[in-house]
Amino acid sequence: MNGGDAAGRLVRPFTLTGGRTRPSRSDFTLITTVTAVDPQPVGGARPQPEHTRILRLCAKPIVVAELATGLDLPVSVVAIMLCDLLEAGRITVRQPRLISRTPDLDLLKKVRDGLGRL
Amino acid sequence: MAASDPTPQGMPAPDAVKILVAGGFGVGKTTMVGSVSEIVPLRTEEPLTTAGLGVDDLDGIPDKQATTVALDFGRISIGDDLVLYLFGTPGQQRFWFMWNDLAIGALGAVVLVDVRRPESSFAAIDFFERRKIPFVIGVNGFYGEHPYEPDEIREALALPEHTPVLLFDARERASCRDVLIALLDQLIATSAR
Ligand SMILES: Nc1nc2c(ncn2[C@@H]2O[C@H](COP(=O)(O)OP(=O)(O)OP(=O)(O)O)[C@@H](O)[C@H]2O)c(=O)[nH]1
Numbered sequence: 525m526n527g528g529d530a531a532g533r534l535v536r537p538f539t540l541t542g543g544r545t546r547p548s549r550s551d552f553t554l555i556t557t558v559t560a561v562d563p564q565p566v567g568g569a570r571p572q573p574e575h576t577r578i579l580r581l582c583a584k585p586i587v588v589a590e591l592a593t594g595l596d597l598p599v600s601v602v603a604i605m606l607c608d609l610l611e612a613g614r615i616t617v618r619q620p621r622l623i624s625r626t627p628d629l630d631l632l633k634k635v636r637d638g639l640g641r642l
Numbered sequence: 643m644a645a646s647d648p649t650p651q652g653m654p655a656p657d658a659v660k661i662l663v664a665g666g667f668g669v670g671k672t673t674m675v676g677s678v679s680e681i682v683p684l685r686t687e688e689p690l691t692t693a694g695l696g697v698d699d700l701d702g703i704p705d706k707q708a709t710t711v712a713l714d715f716g717r718i719s720i721g722d723d724l725v726l727y728l729f730g731t732p733g734q735q736r737f738w739f740m741w742n743d744l745a746i747g748a749l750g751a752v753v754l755v756d757v758r759r760p761e762s763s764f765a766a767i768d769f770f771e772r773r774k775i776p777f778v779i780g781v782n783g784f785y786g787e788h789p790y791e792p793d794e795i796r797e798a799l800a801l802p803e804h805t806p807v808l809l810f811d812a813r814e815r816a817s818c819r820d821v822l823i824a825l826l827d828q829l830i831a832t833s834a835r
């Protein structure tokens with residue numbers, strides 16, 4: 525483990541989130557898809573540079589996990605910034621298909637067939 | 643093509659589903675994710691203090707400020723409108739609390755077993771059994787060797803008869819794909835019942 529390295533890296537991301545360490549919403553799972561609203565709403569606070577980076581990365585739909593990788597930031601930090609963007613009306617969110625106790629047979633078959641073509 | 647609308651808004655986001663790749667430390671989870679993914683497995687670092695649990699739960703985890711958990715994940719596009727994500731669960735015991743978050747909304751799991759030390763995957767099996775999350779066992783034959791039959795392994799792991807046990811090689815794409823297909827077949831069989 526690169527202990528010293530990790531310690532140095534951890535401090536910074538949280539300065540981006542105003543010291544908050546937890547998202548105010550649990551809207552953002554690893555595979556929640558986010559998309560920048562186009563055109564962006566006028567008025568309101570100007571987005572911070574990190575917010576602008578996120579908006580660029582989610583010009584096309586992207587899931588939170590991939591976004592975090594693209595930003596090289598922890599998922600939890602990205603989720604907090606996404607909360608801000610959602611509240612500012614700058615992104616739309618699409619939740620994953622949750623698999624409940626009655627799974628969606630069509631969805632399962634679709635995944636199965638897709639894997640069969642690999 | 644009708645789908646060539648140039649604006650992002652005209653492009654519907656694909657559906658996203660996920661499968662977990664679990665098992666003990668060093669059983670080949672990252673290797674498997676990399677073998678079947680259409681992209682180089684992505685990594686994201688999660689600081690332990692915010693990994694989806696109350697700060698109190700971190701008692702007993704040494705170095706909690708400085709520790710990060712690496713999550714690796716891969717992607718398999720299923721047509722234009724559906725994407726399957728594979729998430730490798732962190733193997734080290736002190737990171738197991740993260741599995742709860744990862745498991746939410748998963749289709750199911752592949753539990754990898756290193757045939758030389760199957761006991762390292764007991765905890766993963768317990769985890770999915772208790773939560774009634776469907777899983778299959780992928781026995782990773784390191785160096786391509788499979789000294790045991792699936793039935794012997796099923797017995798050694800005290801698994802119910804219906805749990806599929808596949809002998810596979812985490813380095814081989816086709817082999818990993820077959821393990822995933824076995825999981826889907828199991829899910830389909832159960833839900834069609
Ligand atoms: N010979 C051989 N080596 C393998 C095989 N699968 C994985 N390895 C190697 O075993 C080591 C551990 O594999 P990983 O895929 O990193 O295991 P992991 O389960 O992700 O490990 P943690 O995330 O640390 O728990 C790596 O050095 C791999 O290259 C295999 O089938 N045969």
Ligand SMILES: [Mg+2]
Nearest residue numbers: 671672714730
């Ligand atoms: Mg790994």
